[in-house]
Amino acid sequence: MHTVPGRRSRILAATTATVGLLLVAGCSSDDDGGSAAKTAAGGVELAKAGQLTVCTHLPYPPFQSEIDGRVQGFDVSLVDLVARNLGVKQEILDTPFENFKTGAFLNAGQCDLGAAGMTITEEREKNVDFSDPYFDATQAVLVDKSSGIASAADLQGKKVGAQAQTTGEDYAKKQGLDPVSFEASDAVLNGLRTKQVEAVVIDYPVVQGWLKTPANADAFKVVDNLNTGEQYGFTVKKGNTELLAALNRAIADAKADGTYKKLYEQWIGPYDESAAAPSAS
DSSP, X not given: OOOOTTOOOEEEEEOTTSSSEEEOSSOOOSOOOOGGGGBOGGGOBXXXXXXXXXXXXXXXXXXXXXXXXXXXXXXXXXXXXXXXXXXXXXXXXXXXXXXXXXXXXXXXXXXXXXXXXXXXOHXXXXXXXXXXXXXXXXXXXXXXXXXXXXXXXXXXXXXXXXXXXXXXXXXXXXXXXXXXXXXXXXXXXXXXXXXXXSEEEEEHHHHXXXXXXXXXXXXXXXXXXXXXXXXXXXXXXXXXXXXXXXXXXHHHHHHHHSHHHHHHHHHTOSOOGGGGSOXXX
């Protein structure tokens, strides 16, 4: 993904008791007080006192997107559990996706963690520490119903779209395709809708969200679901063991007490029991 030229980073805030987050103008004050004021439960050091600052890249439904003026989604809801355990509120900062690969925003103290439907890879693990996997993902091939494309094998010679700097784009390139790169997931769908491309390769949960809209379901269909062994994780600055432990504890507790299943069904769709099974990244 690439940031739109001239786009400013935005802070989106909410109380931890809610699923969604309210959009607020401007950024929080830098007057955070002493370091003791920035220490939450469990000895977790925070970038700003009283809040868990979360970097994301909007939109990426069903994991995080603005709906009716509120940022909502599966990632948002899971991180809300972490913030509640720490006794603070969650605030979201919308940032360029390139930062997620390098961990620049974490190293600069801009954010405490990254949550952006991010696949755990060895390359990314060189720069950030990942939480335990919280979601098993596949790549979907979505096409216009009139395209004549029946599977991923039919993509050779076709104009294929993908979201820039994502594993979907990587997969397309590894198959010998020359994908058209779009900055954000909604731009990928628009590229298919306006026939800039004949097919798109993108994370299946994103496609699931798109196809919940009747107009999209009438026009498009999934012709392949590719098991690429991908798993999502939240990221923290390397060596931030306290926050990493808090993340892993919240994920494990949510899976054990049924909260994960409830949120999965709310944001993604029918629950697959294997989604909650511990698995190595």
